[in-house]
Every structure is written in structure tokens, then in C-alpha cells.
Amino acid sequence: MFLLKPIRIQSLPSQTHRCIRQLESLLDPQNTTFSIGQSGRHWIRLYFYPFVYNSYNMSLANFAVSTQDHVLLSNFSVKSSAVVKEYSLNVTSNVLVITFTPSNNSFAFLNAIEVVSVPSGLITDDANTVSPPGNFKGLLPTALETVWRVNMGGQTVTPDNDTLWRTWIPDKSFLVQPNAATNVSNVAAVKYVSGGATQDTAPRTVYGTATRMNSVFDPGTIFNVSWEFNVDPGFQYLVRFHFCDIVSTSLNELYFNVFIDPWIVVKDLDLSTYLVNQLAVAYYMDYVLVTTASNKLRVSVGPSTVNGNFPDAILNGLEIMKMNSSEGSLSAADSVIISSDSSSKKNLGVIVGVSIGAFIAVVLAGILFMLCRKRRRLIRQKQSKTWIPLSINGTISQSMGSKYSNGTTLSAISNIGYRVPFLALQEATNNFDESWVIGIGGFGKVYKGVLSDGTKVAVKRGNPRIPTGTSRNEMILVYEYMENGTLKSHLYGSGLPSMSWKERLEICIGAARGLHYLHTGYAKAVIHRDVKSANILLDENLMAKVADFGLSKTGPEIDQTHVSTAVKGSFGYLDPEYFRRQQLTEKSDVYSFGVVLFEVLCARPVIDPTLPREMVNLAEWAMKWQKRGQLDQIIDTTLVGKIRPDSLRKFGETAEKCLADFGVDRPSMGDVLWNLEYALQLQEAVIDGDPEENSTNLIGELSPQVNNFGESNTNISTTQFEVSSVEDLSGVSMSRVFSQLVKSEGR
Missing domain, CATH: 2.60.120 (Jelly Rolls)
Known part of the structure; x- marks a missing residue:
């Protein structure tokens, strides 16, 4: 499919591994290979949502999906609402190959895919038969498609439960x-x-x-x-x-x-x-x-x-689970209708497929937008299911623990959109009550809302007078409600209490982690293009999450150095090299983040025309003091005497390198992250005898954990992956770095 804004986070199922893969639109037959750590029955869940992207109208796609042994779909198309298909296959080899084959000069697409190992006792080999009554044997090798899974007398049971x-x-x-x-x-x-x-x-x-x-x-x-x-x-x-x-x-x-x-x-x-x-x-x-x-x-x-x-x-x-035909097919297009008084003599395969018209964009018109998931309480974060990006080329395997298991092989996917009904948003916002407005931006007004289950949300309603390029006159985004608003509001202009230096460092570290993931967590980098303090949100615990991916763009190909594109961004944060050359790289985000670092330190706007000329531009002004070695002269007055000199020096060096004139001279976000972690350590304790304590050039000396963030690492322990601590980047949970919301109403 296409890279769509944030990554979805949820909890890992019992005794399972999840294979999560982000796909490009498929113009030719495409094989997707997953490594299987243990043979046996596995669920395959395919997620489809048709929308229009450039010249591709996904509702016109027509294609087949098959594995080594079974046909799952043929002459398949999705015309309107989203569809989830769930199959259950007995995988006997160490790889599972899923092939997408376009039909009749059409094309194939996929939003997301899961491969989940099924507990061995869930489907046994035998069952009772109907007409005539008796015994059936041979379910184990059978492929199944879950057609219906129903809770009698109750409400929808979501995957979380x-x-x-x-x-x-x-x-x-x-x-x-x-x-x-x-x-x-x-x-x-x-x-x-x-x-x-x-x-x-x-x-x-x-x-x-x-x-x-x-x-x-x-x-x-x-x-x-x-x-x-x-x-x-x-x-x-x-x-x-x-x-x-x-x-x-x-x-x-x-x-x-x-x-x-x-x-x-x-x-x-x-x-x-x-x-x-x-x-x-x-x-x-x-x-x-x-x-x-x-x-x-x-x-x-x-x-x-x-x-x-x-x-x-x-x-x-x-x-109710459909069983594969004697030819190994589960596709309705391949069915042969047999009179009810005859029965198959052969052992039949079994697969599982639930068609749930769900997982679609929260925008009420047009292109798929990614909804972000409601953040789980810290006490439940060990139980969070993670959707991980993975290159379509090649397979990545990692050891991952689950809610109940000790860890199995994970081969990784990604993004699914969600829909919240318009009536639910009207109810949540008291019919878009003007007294509930919590912000106004170029897109439109943002309302505080409370969904029917008590979840607090921020509802961003597009201004109908502003052209959006959509086919209708309403466009709405729903975000996780972040209790403490933007980082910017805590620095100046709102009268909120001043934050400590440790809190500011931890916020910078959290934001850096999110940007580092965007740059390295997928086959191609994702460049945010609008990094600023107003787009870093804080939850009730002042945990920072990167938000607002409206200008995001995929980075250059492996054999390219940049993406040529029109300049987008915010004044005061914009990379001057990008502005001059209109050549975008990840280092443009690094420059913007360097401006944020000085903004955090000095607690003043990045552009302030009311100040003397030499002070109007924060980046230029702060860089002069940094190069003089007198950065302590311009810091937020509430921090005076509260920052250890070594911590301030390391922080200033990091910001200075981010603001280098040429992108090639700037550090990666991984480097920035490491140095901010180091600045925090220097603030919290004096390290006696540490030869690096007084170093002025630690950027570029990365720990292996950070350096390998975007690579396969089969030695990652279950504990590292489950417990995503500030120090454990290898196991980072994206719900901790992106503002997200996932709601069951979309199912």
C-alpha cells in the first residue's frame, strides 16, 4: 500500500507472532514471504480499504491472493467499505509465501497483513458431522476461512478483550x-x-x-x-x-x-x-x-x-468457517455447487476469514487518513500489541514476547485506518459546541470530545470554506486527546507553570525517538517536514508524542540523496538548505529539531519581531551565544542555576550540530537521541572519572542499540521488546512517541 502517517500500536495476542508488512501498490505479481518459526496452524488476516491515490482507484483493483497450497481469493475487488479477510492455514514449511496476482490487466493492493500462530489445541482433527450424523476426521490439514464470528446476546468483543x-x-x-x-x-x-x-x-x-x-x-x-x-x-x-x-x-x-x-x-x-x-x-x-x-x-x-x-x-x-474445496481453494469464484444429498469423500482443508466492514479512515470524505490509537495506561503497556513496519523486500525476524507467551518469532506490518461515525462525533462534541473549541489552526477548529466509552478525543474539523481537494464538504480528523497540550504552550505565552530541566530533556528525548523511528523504522524514511514545538504533544505524564503528519513525505530511494519537492514547513524552523535547493532529506527534520532544542532551552518564540533585530530569529541568536561558549546567558530565567554545566554544554553542542548549514554536516536523529540521553545522565549525576564527561564531540559515537534500530536483530530479548523503557530504544512502543487513537467503532 502506501505509507500512511502514524504506526498502529496494540497488544500482542496469546502464543502468537504477528507478521506485519507495509506494501506498495502491486502492479505485477508480488510474492510476500514470512519466516515461520514453528510449523502449525496460522491465521492470515488481510486488510483492504479502497481509496483513490494519484492515478490509482483502489475500488477498480481486481486480483487473486494465494499461498503455496491454497487459493484464498480470486477475481477479488473491494468496491466501497473496508474488508478484513481472515484465513487459517496449516503451515508445514519454515516459510509462508503469499502471492498477489492482478487479473485482466488490473492491479492488486493491500493495506495491511497479519500472520498469527494459532494455539495447537484450538482446531482439533475431528468433529461431528451433520446428515448423516457421525464423525469427521481431517481438520488439521484443512484450510479455513472465518465467515462469521458472533457473540450472542452481547456487544462487539474487540481484539483488546x-x-x-x-x-x-x-x-x-x-x-x-x-x-x-x-x-x-x-x-x-x-x-x-x-x-x-x-x-x-x-x-x-x-x-x-x-x-x-x-x-x-x-x-x-x-x-x-x-x-x-x-x-x-x-x-x-x-x-x-x-x-x-x-x-x-x-x-x-x-x-x-x-x-x-x-x-x-x-x-x-x-x-x-x-x-x-x-x-x-x-x-x-x-x-x-x-x-x-x-x-x-x-x-x-x-x-x-x-x-x-x-x-x-x-x-x-x-x-462459521468455510472449508477449502478438494482443489485447495477458498475462493467463492472457484466454488462448484453440489447437490445437498452428496458429500465430499476427501479430507478438506480449513481457513478462517472474517469480513468485518471496518478499519477505514476517520476522514468523512476522500483519501485514507490514519487514525491514531488511544494511549494505554502505563500499567497495561506490557500488554500492548505492536504493529511494526517492514520492508516489502526481504523478511525481518525478531523475538517478541506476548500477553501470555514467553516469546515467539515475529516477522513484521502496519497501518490500518479507522472510522468514527459522524453522529458519534456530533454527540462527542455536543454538536460541535463552540464553547468546546480548544484550538484553531489553518485546517480548522479543534474540539474537545468524549466518545461513548469515555475516551477523550480531539476532533479536528476542516473549515468547509478552505478547499481540501476532497469529494465532499466535510473532512474531520480524530486524535488522541493529550491532557497537557503542546510543548509550545508549556514554554511561553500560556502562563502555565515552568517545567524543570529534567522534564524538558525527557520531552526532547521522546520527540527525538519518534523522529528517529520515522527516519529509520521503514524501508524508506518518512520525513515529517513540520517539526516544531506546536507539533509535539504532551500526555498527562508529560510524555512527548510527535503529531500532525499532514506535510509528511517519504524520503529518497536508496540510490538517491534527496527528494525534489516544493518547500513546505513553518517559518523559523525551516531548513535553509531545503529552502535554497528545494531538495528534501531527513536532515531537514534534524535542522527543525535543533530549533526546537533552543526553543526548549530559551523558552521564547522562534520568530519574535518585537525584539531587537539581532534577536528576532531564535536560531541565529542562540547560535551566536553557543559559539561564544556563553549559552548560559540566554537560557530561560527559571532554569538559571538549575542546569549542570556539562549537561548544558552537551545540549548546546547537540543543537549547534543540528543547525549546521549543510545537511551532510548534521547528525542523524539517532545521534541526536543518544546525545540527549547523555545530557540527561549528566544532569542527574556526576560521573567521576568518566573520560567522556568533558568531551565536546560525542555526536557520531552511537551505541549499537541505537545504530541498529532500523535493522533486523534476532538477539533482542523478550523483556527488551515488551518493556519499552526510556533507555530501551530497541523495544520502543510507537504509542509512546506518536499521538494516536484506535477505536472499536471502526470495526
Whole structure:
């Protein structure tokens, strides 16, 4: 696809590795190879969102997707809303090759891809059969596509609440007679016992809710509660029922029957005695359905007349998985419709594919914009799932720990957009109440908002009178709400309390880390082009996050030294070499960041026409004092006497080198980051006997950890990658350096 602003951060699923890959638009057949650390079943999740980019209209793309052994999609296109396809394959080799092949002189595209290892016990080799009843063996080598994954009687279960990062959607829209059913919930009662389901089978939020027969719907009559699902004809299906008796008050109180289409698959089911004599025990049942000629599949539960019990029936969750054809295909375009009285004699593969119309841009018109993810509380950051950029050429493997595992092989992706409905934004901002405005910029007004789940957001609404090039008159961006606003507001002009030197250093380090990641974390550098104190945001803990990627641009190719482009940026921060030559490199960001460093030190605007002529431009003025060795004469008065001389000297040297006239003489952001870390160490403690303590030229002497940030490092420990500390750049969590928001409303 295309590089789209920030990187998405989330938590890693149980016993999994995630392969995250950012793709260019594919004009020719393209193989994408992932290294597999351990053979076995793996999920493949493909994310598609069509939009227009330059001459490419993604909704016109038509292509096939396949692996070494299976066809996943053929003659595939995405016309409007975003689609997520999820497959489950048994990978027996040490590599997984996924091929994208354009059809009929078209092209292929992909927004993101995940490869996730599946716990070995999640799909067993055998299941029950329907019509005739019996046993099916051969699921292990079968490929599956998850067609539906449904939470009965409950709300959407997001990946954050599922150990294997699955999404479970509500069942309400599938009910044949909604009035015949009612919802119940008792999540706290759910028990997992040996021999039954586990949290990997389905989370408590699925087993703890249920759709129940509504006894007042038609009193005195016997009826079923039924759900109907769209499916592709010509395939067999694996249907998994999830049960948990959360409604009974005593044993043997609830008996009911379970149906798939016209066939009864379980008769007189008593959930309380199925495994052990307990209530609220979670378990599941698997059934393989014969090849269907219909595009509808109906599932029902209804009361049993055994023992004369009160008529009742429940269902907690349901998964419907398409099984590959005898030719190894899961594509509907390749299906062969067989009459319902015949069945395949061969072992069939299994794959899993959920079509969730989600993950789309928060802009209500036009090109995909990346929404940023809500920052997790520090106590939960060890459990954050990380989407990592990876070059399309070659494979990167790293050791990564997960929420519950000790670490598996990771081969890495990236960006998915999200959509928040316009009505939700109206509600969040009190219908864009003018009293809720927290800022006004060239784009438009920014409103404080609170989403329905309590998440605070900043809603940036485009001014309809300003041309945006979009096809509609509304364009809105949603950001994580940063409690402490911009770095600029804490330095001057707002009357906020002054920050300590340590706080300022830590903020600079955080911002440098974000820019360093932009420059080195992807196959091609991403140049921010608008680095300034107003675009460095601070959360409630004064953690800095780089924001506003509206001017960002991908950097030069490997065989190029620069990108020729029109000059963009902000006065006072603009790289003079870029201005003169209109040649953009990462060193333009370095120059701008050098201006920010002096701004942090001196706490004054970068351009102030009210001052004497020699003081108007902060960069020029500060550089004169720095070259005289008298930088301490112009620092923020609140810092006088509070900065250790060695720390100030190192900080001043770093800023000076950033502002070198020629980009080739400036340090990389990795160098800058290292030196700021060193300045912080000098501020916090005097290092006796350190030969480097009085050095005036440490820039360029990088630690290996920083120098290898953008490279593969298979020796990174699980602890380093999980616990992203200030000192541990190799395990940096991008939620800690970019202002981001991810909301479940987009799913």
C-alpha cells in the first residue's frame, strides 16, 4: 500500500507472532514471504480499504491472493467499505509465501497483513458431522476461512478483550425473529474447566452473555430461536457452537435442542451435566456441514420436552468457517455447487476469514487518513500489541514476547485506518459546541470530545470554506486527546507553570525517538517536514508524542540523496538548505529539531519581531551565544542555576550540530537521541572519572542499540521488546512517541 502517517500500536495476542508488512501498490505479481518459526496452524488476516491515490482507484483493483497450497481469493475487488479477510492455514514449511496476482490487466493492493500462530489445541482433527450424523476426521490439514464470528446476546468483543485478537460481532442483525429472543449476561459466573473450553477458545465476554428464548413472545407455543447467515454455496462449513449455562439456578434445569438448517445436531442438551455437574462451565461443539447449495445457513436452538421442564434455550457464541474445496481453494469464484444429498469423500482443508466492514479512515470524505490509537495506561503497556513496519523486500525476524507467551518469532506490518461515525462525533462534541473549541489552526477548529466509552478525543474539523481537494464538504480528523497540550504552550505565552530541566530533556528525548523511528523504522524514511514545538504533544505524564503528519513525505530511494519537492514547513524552523535547493532529506527534520532544542532551552518564540533585530530569529541568536561558549546567558530565567554545566554544554553542542548549514554536516536523529540521553545522565549525576564527561564531540559515537534500530536483530530479548523503557530504544512502543487513537467503532 502506501505509507500512511502514524504506526498502529496494540497488544500482542496469546502464543502468537504477528507478521506485519507495509506494501506498495502491486502492479505485477508480488510474492510476500514470512519466516515461520514453528510449523502449525496460522491465521492470515488481510486488510483492504479502497481509496483513490494519484492515478490509482483502489475500488477498480481486481486480483487473486494465494499461498503455496491454497487459493484464498480470486477475481477479488473491494468496491466501497473496508474488508478484513481472515484465513487459517496449516503451515508445514519454515516459510509462508503469499502471492498477489492482478487479473485482466488490473492491479492488486493491500493495506495491511497479519500472520498469527494459532494455539495447537484450538482446531482439533475431528468433529461431528451433520446428515448423516457421525464423525469427521481431517481438520488439521484443512484450510479455513472465518465467515462469521458472533457473540450472542452481547456487544462487539474487540481484539483488546480476546487473547487471540479476534473480533466477535453482535448477533442481533442475524436473528430471524428478534422478538423471539432476549439477552442475558453473567460474565462473572463463567468457569473454565479441564476438558472444556479455554480463554483461547472464546473469552469470558462471549461465554458470559447469551441469547435466550423469550418465554413471553408467544405464550403456550413451542418455537425456536433462529439466526440466518449468508455463506458461499459449494463449500463445506465447520460450525462451532459456544455454550455456557449462565441462566439456570440448579442442575438439570435447562434442556434444549440445537439445529443446523433442518437437521437436529444435539437433542435434549443439558449444559449442567455435559462435562461436570456444574453450572456456567464454558465448552464448545464442532460440526461439519455437508457441501451446501444454498447461500443461506440457519442455526437454531429450541426447547426440549424431556422431563417437562419450562421451555427454554440459549446460545452464547457461534463461529462459521468455510472449508477449502478438494482443489485447495477458498475462493467463492472457484466454488462448484453440489447437490445437498452428496458429500465430499476427501479430507478438506480449513481457513478462517472474517469480513468485518471496518478499519477505514476517520476522514468523512476522500483519501485514507490514519487514525491514531488511544494511549494505554502505563500499567497495561506490557500488554500492548505492536504493529511494526517492514520492508516489502526481504523478511525481518525478531523475538517478541506476548500477553501470555514467553516469546515467539515475529516477522513484521502496519497501518490500518479507522472510522468514527459522524453522529458519534456530533454527540462527542455536543454538536460541535463552540464553547468546546480548544484550538484553531489553518485546517480548522479543534474540539474537545468524549466518545461513548469515555475516551477523550480531539476532533479536528476542516473549515468547509478552505478547499481540501476532497469529494465532499466535510473532512474531520480524530486524535488522541493529550491532557497537557503542546510543548509550545508549556514554554511561553500560556502562563502555565515552568517545567524543570529534567522534564524538558525527557520531552526532547521522546520527540527525538519518534523522529528517529520515522527516519529509520521503514524501508524508506518518512520525513515529517513540520517539526516544531506546536507539533509535539504532551500526555498527562508529560510524555512527548510527535503529531500532525499532514506535510509528511517519504524520503529518497536508496540510490538517491534527496527528494525534489516544493518547500513546505513553518517559518523559523525551516531548513535553509531545503529552502535554497528545494531538495528534501531527513536532515531537514534534524535542522527543525535543533530549533526546537533552543526553543526548549530559551523558552521564547522562534520568530519574535518585537525584539531587537539581532534577536528576532531564535536560531541565529542562540547560535551566536553557543559559539561564544556563553549559552548560559540566554537560557530561560527559571532554569538559571538549575542546569549542570556539562549537561548544558552537551545540549548546546547537540543543537549547534543540528543547525549546521549543510545537511551532510548534521547528525542523524539517532545521534541526536543518544546525545540527549547523555545530557540527561549528566544532569542527574556526576560521573567521576568518566573520560567522556568533558568531551565536546560525542555526536557520531552511537551505541549499537541505537545504530541498529532500523535493522533486523534476532538477539533482542523478550523483556527488551515488551518493556519499552526510556533507555530501551530497541523495544520502543510507537504509542509512546506518536499521538494516536484506535477505536472499536471502526470495526
